[in-house]
Amino acid sequence: MSTPGDPEALSVELVRPYVITNGRGLPDDDQFNLITLVTTSDQPRPSHLDPEKHSVLDLCSGGLLSVAEIAGHMKLPIGIVKVLLSDLSADGFLVVRAPVPPAQLVDVSLLQEVLNGLQARFG
């Protein structure tokens, strides 16, 4: 199972990324998951922010992206990006579109919209 060179399992010492978060681990709250949508707010940005936070805000200022996309574009692990977003959101620099609540995941209308969308696009 865990053969060396398996491209799906890269063993990396993540020292540098967790320096970015001042050594903090992942926030436990569910504010950000992989598909939480994020963009910047109108709040002006102070100059003293960490460079990585500036980079997040640069990326997010272009429009709406999911947390996963932010991580992908920034080439940072999801956990790191969640910490950065959590901080930036707490300071009012981000607008966050809340994820679909669990009860709504089995909502008939959401599934119907997904189906309609797939059929309209690829049918």
Place this chain on the structure above:
Amino acid sequence: MGSRPDSADGVYLDDAVQIAAKILVVGHFAVGKTTFIGTMSEIPPLRTEERMTQAGAHVDDLGGVRGKSTTTVAMDFGRITLSSKLVLYLFGTPGQERFVQVWEDMTRGALGALILVDPERLKESFPVIDLVEQYGLPYAISVNHFDETPVRPENELREALDLLPETPIVTCDARDQKSSADALIALVRYLQTRTDRRA
């Protein structure tokens, strides 16, 4: 840091998008998850990493990689805007049990899973199906069909994979968009029947 995409064209979602949904595309190594996502995605597929620590009950499963302090798992994902307010994300998730921490994050909030199966390597799909069931995620089976592989009868596959009678089995060519879309549509239709029953 050069974190801005080279071209902003098509990178960002429409401002009107309100809802993001998620479907997992799972399967064993090299079954075609990345191809499927690349075929369906409106953006060039992106890759994210999740960090795994060795703390926890599943450390024993790590076998050969024991002694390393952290492991990261790479996942490919793509995006399909389905309407002015709805976007669907497809996450390609490796099916090994040692990635259990990733699975907790991935399955949370997912509508369901499409399990890609190689008819010539059915056994390799067993642990994947076990994991999806363990997390209670509804799923459909998509037999990734290549030109040279013979088509196996559905009842044979159903028996070999020990599927419930209602679990959909579709055939798809992950390189073909229409074929891949049909597999997703079969999954969503199945999810609808489950919702109907629950109501």
